[in-house]
Amino acid sequence: DTGVSQDPRHKITKRGQNVTFRCDPISEHNRLYWYRQTLGQGPEFLTYFQNEAQLEKSRLLSDRFSAERPKGSFSTLEIQRTEQGDSAMYLCASSSGQNPQETQYFGPGTRLLVL
Amino acid sequence: DQQVKQNSPSLSVQEGRISILNCDYTNSMFDYFLWYKKYPAEGPTFLISISSIKDKNEDGRFTVFLNKSAKHLSLHIVPSQPGDSAVYFCAAHRTYKYIFGTGTRLKVLA
Numbered sequence: 001d002t003g004v005s006q007d008p009r010h011k012i013t014k015r016g017q018n019v020t021f022r023c024d025p026i027s028e029h030n031r032l033y034w035y036r037q038t039l040g041q042g043p044e045f046l047t048y049f050q051n052e053a054q055l056e057k058s059r060l061l062s063d064r065f066s067a068e069r070p071k072g073s074f075s076t077l078e079i080q081r082t083e084q085g086d087s088a089m090y091l092c093a094s095s096s097g098q099n100p101q102e103t104q105y106f107g108p109g110t111r112l113l114v115l
Numbered sequence: 116d117q118q119v120k121q122n123s124p125s126l127s128v129q130e131g132r133i134s135i136l137n138c139d140y141t142n143s144m145f146d147y148f149l150w151y152k153k154y155p156a157e158g159p160t161f162l163i164s165i166s167s168i169k170d171k172n173e174d175g176r177f178t179v180f181l182n183k184s185a186k187h188l189s190l191h192i193v194p195s196q197p198g199d200s201a202v203y204f205c206a207a208h209r210t211y212k213y214i215f216g217t218g219t220r221l222k223v224l225a
Contacts, residue, residue, distance in 0.1 A: 004158070033213070042119075042204045042215030043159065056211050091158055103149070104213065106158030 004107035006092050012113045013082055020078045021110045025094030032075050033104060034067055035091040036060075043091055043106075049075060050097065082114045118142050119207050121216035129224050134192040136219050138205035141186065145207035145214075150179060150190045153202045153218070162203075163190070195223045 005024045013019050025032050030051050035043035046065070048056040051072035061067075064082075069075040079086055089111050093104040120139045128134045138148075147166045151159035165172040165179045165188065172179050178191045192199055202218045 031211075035215075040124075040217065042121075042206075042217050043213075045212050045214065048211045050211075093158070103161045103164070105161070106151075108156070108158050 004092055004094055004105050006090075006107040006110050008110055009108060010111050010113075012115065014115050015084060016081055018078065018080045019082055019112065020076055021090055021092075021112075023075045023077070023092030023094075023107060025074070025092070026096075026105055027073075029094035029096050029105075030072065031095045031097045031102075032069055033093040033095075034075070034077050035093065037089040037091055037109070038087075046077075079112075082112075084114050087112055087114045117217075119205060119214045119216040121203075121205060121219050123219050124217070125220040125222070127222045127224060128195045130197055131194045134190075134195045134199065134221055134223065136190040136192075136203050136205075136221065138188045138190075138216055139186060140188075140207050142207070142209065142214075143183075143186070145209050147208050148179070148181065148188050149206045149208065149213070150177075151204045151206060151215075152199075153204060159204055192221075195221075197223050197225050199223050 007022045032049040034046040037043045047067050049069040064080045067077045089109045091109045093106045095102045095104045149164040150162040153159045163177045181188045200223045202220050204218045206213045206215045
């Protein structure tokens with residue numbers, strides 16, 4: 001297993017367009033997280049899945065953002081009608097959920113630039 | 116509402132000396148804490164964690180100390196190596212959520 005992968009690594013889009021990012025977690029990891037990171041800040045929690053169920057969603061996630069994990073494996077994060085303020089690094093992480101003090105493994109991120 | 120704070124944006128240390136990175140938190144409900152290291156163009160990499168019921172955890176050159184009464188944790192790296200130069204994030208966990216600090220950029224000088 002090569003770890004958490006994300007696609008694309010970079011995305012440039014025009015304001016108002018929709019974008020979709022994909023995350024493939026480590027196989028058999030049932031927990032999956034999405035984060036957003038802007039310059040000079042730490043990763044900011046967006047949403048959390050346990051298997052296919054979305055159990056937690058940040059207040060920061062406006063109605064333009066939606067995430068899915070249809071079969072409990074890969075996940076997608078869609079941003080509709082992008083705004084310049086959406087420009088950030090979008091990080092995905094997964095964990096096994098097998099112990100209380102578990103480690104999250106992060107992917108390399110998708111860097112989004114909205115022009 | 117910044118529940119996890121890293122007040123030092125940067126730190127420079129001579130190779131072989133100790134690096135001490137600090138983190139403060141406000142929520143006493145956090146049940147464990149983690150440190151991550153991040154290189155440019157990569158996602159954060161887990162370093163070490165500590166349960167809220169412990170006050171110290173050690174893994175090789177890395178030791179994390181937790182002072183619950185002060186709501187403060189620190190990461191000690193001894194001895195520091197040039198390859199340790201990166202951004203370090205502390206994170207706190209509660210109910211599926213991980214709250215990250217803003218990071219401290221460590222530079223280890225050869």
